[in-house]
Amino acid sequence: MNEANDRDPLHHVLIIGCGFGGLEAAKTLNRPGVRITLVDRSNHHLFQPLLYQVATAGLSAPSIAAPIRHMLRKQRNATVLMAEVTGIDKAQRQVLLGDGQKLGYDSLIVASGATHSYFGRDEWAEHAPGLKTLGDAFQLRARLLSAFEQAELSNDAAERAALLNFIVIGAGPTGVEMAGTLAEIARHTLRNEFRRIDPAQAQVMLLEGSERVLQAFKPELSEKARKQLQALGVQVQTGARVVAIDAQGVELEQAGERRRIAARTVVWAAGVAASPLGRALEVPVDRAGRVVVDGGLNIPGHAEIFVVGDLASAQSVEKDGTSKPVPGVSPGAKQMGRHAALSILARRAGSPPLPPFRYLDYGSLATIGRKAAVADVGRWQFSGYFAWLFWLFIHIYFLIGFRNRLVVLMDWAWAYWSFQRYARVYAETAGSTQADKA
């Protein structure tokens, strides 16, 4: 297809990945003179900030995911292909797909994101699944719900106790949300539904290696988050380094001492590693595998290749000329996607190059559970009920599609009044059944 470029009057932009970065780039490139091919290995764009809600049975999958090709159906210059990218040939300007096809490009935007990392201990994955895809969320939902089911069935007291121990590793936003929601499920949602066990006896433990939860927030907010978690019934253990995970539980080191906690359900929310496509670019990457990009979000020597979103290790160049790292959050990915697309359009138009990328920080938000959240928005730091309402409003606002906003709002109102989580079903797929038995 590369050969066709001489005849093709349109500038062909290939975008890999349709997360927040790739999608924003595609939308920005809805201009004459450009054609886009968007390649993603799943058929949907996922609103990842609410993925933990699918895992904890508060929302159904279609409420937070939309078919990519449906979102872009009116953008006639965009072709969507569902495929795995297996290689990038910078010299030939070609991308290799899993089925052997090659796709040429004039400009390339790599936005394939991140996955969970077990810091080299990949054998932990089986016992402590992470949360990045809808498949992960379904697997987690099946594990969480089936732990209670198995406890109700079991006649062995020690087994029952281990089944009712839930450990969340990593106290970033995802870990905090998971732990808070799990405590709410045990104390409220499942109340009165079991006859042999009392779900409220379940223990939810949040393990964090560093000294505080929500490291990315100011220390006062971290402290407030810890208190809100404890009020919800979560045992928060900071300075707790995980040294082993197996089918029986977790071994951790804390204040120089080692101990073992028996648990059947362990959730991994600790480490994130960039998508392996970063290494395929054969340019410098940081410790997490993220591709180091310049102020134009390009890789060295290739002004036609951009890396955006969680896959990029990018700096934001501030007004005073200093620079600071762009955080791995969805507004960062969106802004990078838009910057890359505008750069391509500027170059096409013969306009002067854009100034270096600058990240506009709108603040940070994390929810903890029912009526509990922390917010750090510019000058304002707040927590509790108002922060929770603010979190709710922002997340519904940024959800994609009118229908999803309406349904999620309805589901949340319902859950608020009834304490119920309506998506408490799991299928007997190969995946979940194996998870149950693991």
Added chain:
Amino acid sequence: MNEANDRDPLHHVLIIGCGFGGLEAAKTLNRPGVRITLVDRSNHHLFQPLLYQVATAGLSAPSIAAPIRHMLRKQRNATVLMAEVTGIDKAQRQVLLGDGQKLGYDSLIVASGATHSYFGRDEWAEHAPGLKTLGDAFQLRARLLSAFEQAELSNDAAERAALLNFIVIGAGPTGVEMAGTLAEIARHTLRNEFRRIDPAQAQVMLLEGSERVLQAFKPELSEKARKQLQALGVQVQTGARVVAIDAQGVELEQAGERRRIAARTVVWAAGVAASPLGRALEVPVDRAGRVVVDGGLNIPGHAEIFVVGDLASAQSVEKDGTSKPVPGVSPGAKQMGRHAALSILARRAGSPPLPPFRYLDYGSLATIGRKAAVADVGRWQFSGYFAWLFWLFIHIYFLIGFRNRLVVLMDWAWAYWSFQRYARVYAETAGSTQADKA
């Protein structure tokens, strides 16, 4: 636990399976003096008549499934256990569970339903999945959607054509619903969303071994259903016997001639076999493995064991003394579940035995697609738009839970105006990924 009966003043009813029959029995037994244990291998009751909507991305799974223990949370005499039943010991009055536990009973209601049957050709299952569980529906959804995705990706014209051929085997209500909905998806839902293929070129073929579709309906309605299917773009082939299914397509015999149809997506809606638990009872079963029960829905020599629903081969004793088979539909299962429960209560109360089971036939309904359905209700037979509205109303009325009714009504209204199907996402679970590659 059986030994405990002498001390236990409550009559213990064990119910296996929480479909329409088991659930109705459990609810009817909400009386003093009785305790119930309900065992099911999944955590949810499934509204099976709408399962095809989950498979065809029109509804999300939680809209048609509810956690069993949540439905029964206020019924304090009911214990719900999620487990597989592996055996029944009639002499000891015990049921064996997958984890080795034994559960005693005073009365037993077996309501474990049916699964699909490939008439001894189990190797077809891999290529032509059926539709009985949520897991099946997710797998089918992934296959249907990924066929269009793969066609868009493919550069091979023959491969593309095979990917856009959809074959549904069996023209009972499920097969007819699947075929009609598939045609609607290809012609309307996916319109304008692809750049390399035209989804409207997809061929949907409905194969039926007998001479007409919807055999259970009157011939005039079968004929109307066929015409409505054809108007939606479905190729209806009756008198077509399937002789082989493999990864490349289907081989069929029709009017003495054999031919092969290349297709990557084949749906099995032809055969149903009773759950293997029927054989575990070691009593006479019919050809489909259903347990032959008497007028009290009991098995021979065991007045304390009832078989209800799709697992039972039961006769309805009419007012004139003649009898006719009870059809395998949800009202039949419900009525049998209720009859068994009332029999147990009557015996406990020392009341005279109930008259033999009589099935109250409220009529038959089948939807075909957008604005198309057939209805056979007592004296009235009707089809088309009005039958479709009637079908819609009935299905929403019988759905479980206010929330589900509201959401399904909203989703259908949305789908009606927009031609969209909002649940067009599928996860990258082990199950669906393998399905994609199969």
